[in-house]
Amino acid sequence: MIPRYQTVLFVVLLAATAVMGTVLWHLRQHEHQRLLQGEVSTPTRAPEVAPAVDATLMVADDADGSVVPQVLSLPLPPSPNERARALLGKLLDIYAAPGATHPVPGGASSILQVFLVPVPAGTPGAAGLSGAAAGSRGGPELAVVNLAASFADHHPSGLETETLTILSMCETLHANMPRITEVRFLVNGRPRATLAGHASLMRTYLATARTITGGAVASAGISAQPAVAGAGQ
Amino acid sequence: MVSGRGNAAAGTTLSLALFTARARRCLAVLPLSFAFLAPPAARAQAPPAPAYHFVVVLNPAHGGTDFGANLDGQPEKDYTLAFSTRLRSLLEARGISVVTTRQSDVRLTATQRAEIANHAEAQACLTLHASETGVGVHLFTSSLAPASPTLFEPWKTAQAAWITHSVALEGVLYSALQHAEIPVALGRTGLPAIDSMTCPAVAVEIAPDGAAAGSGSASGSLADPAYQAKVAAVLADALLEWRSEGPQL
Numbered sequence: 001m002i003p004r005y006q007t008v009l010f011v012v013l014l015a016a017t018a019v020m021g022t023v024l025w026h027l028r029q030h031e032h033q034r035l036l037q038g039e040v041s042t043p044t045r046a047p048e049v050a051p052a053v054d055a056t057l058m059v060a061d062d063a064d065g066s067v068v069p070q071v072l073s074l075p076l077p078p079s080p081n082e083r084a085r086a087l088l089g090k091l092l093d094i095y096a097a098p099g100a101t102h103p104v105p106g107g108a109s110s111i112l113q114v115f116l117v118p119v120p121a122g123t124p125g126a127a128g129l130s131g132a133a134a135g136s137r138g139g140p141e142l143a144v145v146n147l148a149a150s151f152a153d154h155h156p157s158g159l160e161t162e163t164l165t166i167l168s169m170c171e172t173l174h175a176n177m178p179r180i181t182e183v184r185f186l187v188n189g190r191p192r193a194t195l196a197g198h199a200s201l202m203r204t205y206l207a208t209a210r211t212i213t214g215g216a217v218a219s220a221g222i223s224a225q226p227a228v229a230g231a232g233q
Numbered sequence: 234m235v236s237g238r239g240n241a242a243a244g245t246t247l248s249l250a251l252f253t254a255r256a257r258r259c260l261a262v263l264p265l266s267f268a269f270l271a272p273p274a275a276r277a278q279a280p281p282a283p284a285y286h287f288v289v290v291l292n293p294a295h296g297g298t299d300f301g302a303n304l305d306g307q308p309e310k311d312y313t314l315a316f317s318t319r320l321r322s323l324l325e326a327r328g329i330s331v332v333t334t335r336q337s338d339v340r341l342t343a344t345q346r347a348e349i350a351n352h353a354e355a356q357a358c359l360t361l362h363a364s365e366t367g368v369g370v371h372l373f374t375s376s377l378a379p380a381s382p383t384l385f386e387p388w389k390t391a392q393a394a395w396i397t398h399s400v401a402l403e404g405v406l407y408s409a410l411q412h413a414e415i416p417v418a419l420g421r422t423g424l425p426a427i428d429s430m431t432c433p434a435v436a437v438e439i440a441p442d443g444a445a446a447g448s449g450s451a452s453g454s455l456a457d458p459a460y461q462a463k464v465a466a467v468l469a470d471a472l473l474e475w476r477s478e479g480p481q482l
Contacts, residue, residue: 062366065418157302157309158364159438160371163422193425197301198362200423205376 050075057091058171060102060164067168069175070094084114084143084173084180091172092151095165102164103156110151112188115144119182140181143173143207149188155196162199174207183207287476289324290350290358291333292426293317297340302364304455310338313361316439316461320361323469329476347391347429357402357472358434360427363455368443369416370464372406373436374399375428376421391429398433402475406435409471415464416443439464 052073059070074090076083089108094100096107119140155162166185173180185201186192192201293313295301301309314335321331332353334346341349350358364371380393392399403419410417427434442453442460453460 063368065367065371065420156366158366158440159362159373159422159424159436160364160418160420160440161366163373163420166423197295197299198422198424200425200428202425203423205423 050077055087055090056172056175057087057094058168058175059091059094060168062102062161062164065160065164067164067171080116080177081114084116084145084177085111087172087176088114088145088169091168102161102168104151104161104165105154106148106151110148112146112148114146116141116180117144118142139179141177141179142182142184142204143177143180144184144186145169146186146189152187152192152195157196157198159198162195162197165195166199166201166205170205170207180207286330288330288332288353288355289472290353290355290432291317291321291324291331292346292350292358292360293333293335294360294362294426295340296335296338299340301362304363304365307456309363312363312439312455314338316363316465317361319461320359320465320468323465324472327469327473329469329472343425344388344429346426347388350430350432350434351391353432355432357475358427358430358432359468360424360434360436362436362438364438364440365455367418367438367440369418369440370410371418371420371438371440372403372410373420373422373424373438374403375434376423377428386431388429389425391431392427392434395431395433399427399435402433403435405475405478406437406468406471409467409474410464413463413467415467437468 052075054071055074055076057070057072058067060067072090074086076086088111092104092106092110093108095102095104119142155165170183173183183205184203185195185205187201195201293310293316295308295310295313297310299310301313303309304312314337317333318336321333324331332349332355334349335341346360375392375396377390377393377396379396380390382394386394407417407419422436424436427436439455439461441455442457455461
């Protein structure tokens, strides 16, 4: 014969278990919904008043080490800093999407800020303007891209993949904002030696696409054909 | 039968050979005499090579606490060291002197690696990497803009005066790999270790073979010994061809 107090205790424990199970189920559902919302890569949204314009994104492909232009219609903010940030954000959204040709996690939130400052006279990028960009008002600009630490920490490690990421970002900026002739990278506001153990982030990259202009640093292009010895000298 | 003129010619040849041999011995001793000038890292790991020898520097990337990329469970540092050992044996079998920046699991800075390479006065410096992304072999030279050689090169951009030679070496490696039907891509990148090297310097990144990437089989993967042997043999033959093209310094 089971004592009465044990029966009561059993029922109370059973009820408590059911309540706790229900609470845990709700908490799990709540957390699941929160994670799902976090996974949705937030599109680079400009203010609704901003008109959509054609933007050229230089998208990398790991398969053949190429960077190919991809024209998209994007609502871009008028502020140059915000515009540069939106362009790079959209580029990283493409890399973070499933089935990307150059998979890199992170997305648009990996670009914390982009600062545009005039290129000091006498530096290689100061002579990098050409054509319409040179004729427009204002001189060449240095873009300082501040990346999130999580982006660099989770970037795939490898010489080619890191080089392609840097190259595509530099070329995207220059393709849409020709006055940007130099690009530097920070991670969480601080200099960092490499992106993910290979490609240097300590140098200033010339954003002028794949041309050696006699400056200190040339663009880091990748091709499937050998370059001619001494090219660009 | 040897005529008197023949004897005289043979004597002259012998004298020249003896003189050449003595000169070679003297030249071989010279670098040793100045070994005390080398930094500690270079003294410990890279005995100076005679200047007239064809020397190849192999620089396996990463090491120690720097693991590099994760190659399906294997750290990149182990892969590059093993590949360096394999390539070294192939090169030495072909009569090529080899200096390696590291032969064990130690961490070296980019400066130490460049010091070892520069003291070796090498005719080719290969920095070895490996990656799971991409296919085939990726060849990189420094993205520094070419510059004319000067008496004193800035340490961080010393490679700028060697870019032309580096691109030429890259072309020889590219041709050999393509001839062996290994997918190959070329590029320029910012890599501190090669930016300070005063030799024709190329970074070689080995990725899985293109054909195997699609099939999902172990053949042609990074861990496949046959694939590693194939790439190493092609690189060794390419360096032999590079040597046959004459002094590059």
